[in-house]
Amino acid sequence: MALSGLDIYKLLPKTNCRECGFVTCLAFAMALAKKSISIDKCPYLTPEAKKALEESSLPPIKLVTLGTGENKLEVGNESVMFRHEEKFHHPCGLGFIIEDSLKDAEIKERLERINKLKFERVGQALNVSLAAIRQNGEAKRFREAVKLAADNTNLALALMSSDLAAIRPALELIKERRPLIYSAAKDNLAEMAKLAKEFKAALVVSAPELEALSGLAKELSNQGVNDLILEIGKKSISARIWDLTQQRRQALKKSIRSLGYPSLVVVDEKDPYEETIQAATYISKYAGIVLIKGIEPWQALSLLTLRQNIYTDPQKPLQIEPNLYAVGQANEKSPVLVTTNFSLTYYTVLGEVEASKVPAYVISVDTEGMSVLTAWAAEKFTPEKITEALNKFGVKDKVSRTRLIIPGYVAVLSGDLEDKSGWQILVGPKEASGIPSFLKNL
Amino acid sequence: MAEVILEKWQQAVSTVNIGATRADGGSRSHVVKVGGESTLPFLFSEGSLPNRPVIAFELCDIVPADWPQELASAYGAGFGDPLSWAQKCVKEYQAKILCLRLQGAHPDFGNKSAEEEAGLISALLKKVDVPLIILGCGDDAKDNLVLPAVCQAAKGERCLIGEAVQDNYKTLVASVLADGHNIIAQSPIDINIAKQLNILISDMGLALEKIVINPTIGALGYGLEYAYSIMERSRLAALAGDKTMACPFIAYVGQEAWRAKEARAEAGQGIIWEMLTATALIQAGADILVMRHPLAVEKANNYIEELMRTNGV
Numbered sequence: 001m002a003l004s005g006l007d008i009y010k011l012l013p014k015t016n017c018r019e020c021g022f023v024t025c026l027a028f029a030m031a032l033a034k035k036s037i038s039i040d041k042c043p044y045l046t047p048e049a050k051k052a053l054e055e056s057s058l059p060p061i062k063l064v065t066l067g068t069g070e071n072k073l074e075v076g077n078e079s080v081m082f083r084h085e086e087k088f089h090h091p092c093g094l095g096f097i098i099e100d101s102l103k104d105a106e107i108k109e110r111l112e113r114i115n116k117l118k119f120e121r122v123g124q125a126l127n128v129s130l131a132a133i134r135q136n137g138e139a140k141r142f143r144e145a146v147k148l149a150a151d152n153t154n155l156a157l158a159l160m161s162s163d164l165a166a167i168r169p170a171l172e173l174i175k176e177r178r179p180l181i182y183s184a185a186k187d188n189l190a191e192m193a194k195l196a197k198e199f200k201a202a203l204v205v206s207a208p209e210l211e212a213l214s215g216l217a218k219e220l221s222n223q224g225v226n227d228l229i230l231e232i233g234k235k236s237i238s239a240r241i242w243d244l245t246q247q248r249r250q251a252l253k254k255s256i257r258s259l260g261y262p263s264l265v266v267v268d269e270k271d272p273y274e275e276t277i278q279a280a281t282y283i284s285k286y287a288g289i290v291l292i293k294g295i296e297p298w299q300a301l302s303l304l305t306l307r308q309n310i311y312t313d314p315q316k317p318l319q320i321e322p323n324l325y326a327v328g329q330a331n332e333k334s335p336v337l338v339t340t341n342f343s344l345t346y347y348t349v350l351g352e353v354e355a356s357k358v359p360a361y362v363i364s365v366d367t368e369g370m371s372v373l374t375a376w377a378a379e380k381f382t383p384e385k386i387t388e389a390l391n392k393f394g395v396k397d398k399v400s401r402t403r404l405i406i407p408g409y410v411a412v413l414s415g416d417l418e419d420k421s422g423w424q425i426l427v428g429p430k431e432a433s434g435i436p437s438f439l440k441n442l
Numbered sequence: 443m444a445e446v447i448l449e450k451w452q453q454a455v456s457t458v459n460i461g462a463t464r465a466d467g468g469s470r471s472h473v474v475k476v477g478g479e480s481t482l483p484f485l486f487s488e489g490s491l492p493n494r495p496v497i498a499f500e501l502c503d504i505v506p507a508d509w510p511q512e513l514a515s516a517y518g519a520g521f522g523d524p525l526s527w528a529q530k531c532v533k534e535y536q537a538k539i540l541c542l543r544l545q546g547a548h549p550d551f552g553n554k555s556a557e558e559e560a561g562l563i564s565a566l567l568k569k570v571d572v573p574l575i576i577l578g579c580g581d582d583a584k585d586n587l588v589l590p591a592v593c594q595a596a597k598g599e600r601c602l603i604g605e606a607v608q609d610n611y612k613t614l615v616a617s618v619l620a621d622g623h624n625i626i627a628q629s630p631i632d633i634n635i636a637k638q639l640n641i642l643i644s645d646m647g648l649a650l651e652k653i654v655i656n657p658t659i660g661a662l663g664y665g666l667e668y669a670y671s672i673m674e675r676s677r678l679a680a681l682a683g684d685k686t687m688a689c690p691f692i693a694y695v696g697q698e699a700w701r702a703k704e705a706r707a708e709a710g711q712g713i714i715w716e717m718l719t720a721t722a723l724i725q726a727g728a729d730i731l732v733m734r735h736p737l738a739v740e741k742a743n744n745y746i747e748e749l750m751r752t753n754g755v
């Protein structure tokens with residue numbers, strides 16, 4: 001938790017010696033609280049004070065990085081319990097468990113299918129994050145399966161095994177890829193810590209209860225392993241929600257360092273619907289990584305869409321750049337539609353215009369990311385604003401006929417807009433789904 | 443680790459009773475209780491959640507205009523015939539509560555008269571014995587004619603009737619009050635409107651314990667997050683002691699989910715879209731979920747049962 005200026009002042013020598021460049025210790029404390037100066041400027045800090053200050057400036061939930069390059073996954077660094085309080089920062093990673101007991105060809109096929117789980121919604125790329133290989137038999141087989149994964153996907157990798165003899169050779173194979181080791185527990189803590197350090201891997205630590213987990217994480221941190229991800233053993237869904245909630249509360253409200261790490265949940269459910277529902281639950285309620293087995297595109301698409309919703313910044317709705325967009329082979333005879341620059345609205349309209357196969361122009365007016373009705377109510381989607389956009393984007397020069405289609409919900413704007421812009425106004429359908437038939441019958 | 447952190451909430455959400463049994467002067471086989479939570483969703487270690495979220499099957503008095511074929515075929519022959527449709531939901535899918543939308547009263551969809559709709563309600567009450575949610579057609583003027591007649595036809599059955607909106611609530615509140623029902627108050631993703639409307643309604647004499655809030659939702663991928671956060675904020679306000687916010691939520695999950703492009707893009711995807719929209723809203727505090735596809739309902743019901751197993755391992 002961030003310390004206030006006064007809290008910091010209490011930790012300083014209070015001699016006002018000025019060596020830090022400030023007239024008083026209090027002035028220095030205030031500057032520290034604002035993070036505008038480094039604590040090193042005061043040469044007289046006691047080691048305890050220094051430690052306390054350093055810890056207070058750490059984020060309450062550590063940011064942990066897995067994988068490399070484009071497929072890097074960062075989780076953690078969360079600062080609130082509810083998204084409306086600020087936002088959720090680092091979208092939960094979605095990963096897929098692959099059993100090493102499968103045949104080589106099956107493993108390859110699964111990886112190929114996982115690699116294809118890429119989607120685009122409202123202008124954002126939606127990607128899955130991890131391939132997790134789980135050991136079922138001999139160390140040798142595990143290594144082979146990990147090799148297959150390493151060769152066939154660029155996703156971040158997780159090694160699911162508690163067999164030290166299996167993990168080391170597998171780690172040797174992928175040491176450049178910053179993998180995740182799953183998992184350390186009470187009985188193998190020291191050995192796992194050693195491996196995580198040696199291979200610079202992130203480490204999942206598991207325990208049946210939060211209290212025990214906190215203890216293990218603390219021990220690992222004392223041994224210098226700090227890229228940790230926490231897991232509570234198998235429980236009912238509600239019990240898990242409680243643990244995940246409690247863990248975040250402890251980290252944010254009480255600054256409990258040993259619980260200030262991202263968390264991971266393995267969903268162990270055969271029915272693909274139930275698996276998806278459970279994964280969705282943990283994405284909503286604080287998990288940093290969720291591992292499932294199902295690799296159906298509908299599972300990934302629905303879960304990644306949910307993740308996108310939950311992790312959208314509530315203060316900054318997804319927006320697109322206000323502009324004139326040509327759809328298909330639009331020419332001077334094409335119709336012109338106007339909408340807002342709220343991504344969801346714009347892409348919904350765009351999708352329907354594309355589906356109509358009628359080449360057209362779509363103008364997105366700068367409504368600060370508000371949807372049609374909200375923008376209209378907030379006076380961001382007014383005759384003046386629309387006229388301004390028509391002029392600014394030089395729409396007149398693109399088409400021979402100055403006729404503008406407006407959303408059905410703002411039909412009331414017609415008269416005023418006609419006067420202000422000099423364009424003929426046509427009221428379009430209320431719902432975007434009505435656009436194709438509307439355009440075809442124009 | 444320090445001690446477990448427990449929030450000290452000031453009050454619980456009110457409990458709304460839908461349906462009246464013979465003992466209460468009605469003819470329903472059971473009462474559906476919703477609300478009553480004294481903590482956030484499923485934090486059993488912190489408070490009590492005495493009533494499980496319920497799922498109401500949505501039906502229509504006509505063949506609904508905008509339902510895709512996938513839903514029509516799920517219900518087969520009874521689709522569009524409210525009486526056999528209702529019976530199918532109760533008998534085959536064990537529906538505990540139904541939500542009938544009187545779309546056929548709308549001037550654009552058949553313009554059925556108040557008498558016709560009232561007659562339908564009387565017949566439906568005879569046909570099935572589960573509690574009912576009854577929704578108007580959405581045309582204010584027409585609803586003000588139809589809903590009073592409907593309220594009267596169901597007098598004493600303690601239905602949940604909707605919807606009161608900020609600029610059209612008086613007629614409905616008066617009828618609901620006179621005939622002993624509960625009311626749905628709609629507030630488009632706006633906490634202040636929700637508060638105001640609840641105050642206006644209770645000023646007319648209908649107790650806050652008879653109000654269910656419709657915060658209006660968006661489907662997965664279509665503004666779900668707005669409803670999610672509005673519901674979290676409202677529920678936090680309720681638990682912190684704001685009486686005017688302490689009402690259960692109703693969410694029209696089926697209506698929104700089946701509008702999504704993804705739901706119509708591929709067979710089966712609508713079910714998942716409906717299911718996950720429900721999942722997220724259950725986690726945001728939804729008390730009544732109005733849904734359409736029997737499989738999505740079944741999966742959501744299993745999920746709720748699992749959530750309510752408090753001491754599970």
Ligand code: SF4
Binds near residue numbers: 019041
């Ligand atoms: S150097 Fe340290 S002791 Fe001296 S004035 Fe600055 S804060 Fe105070």
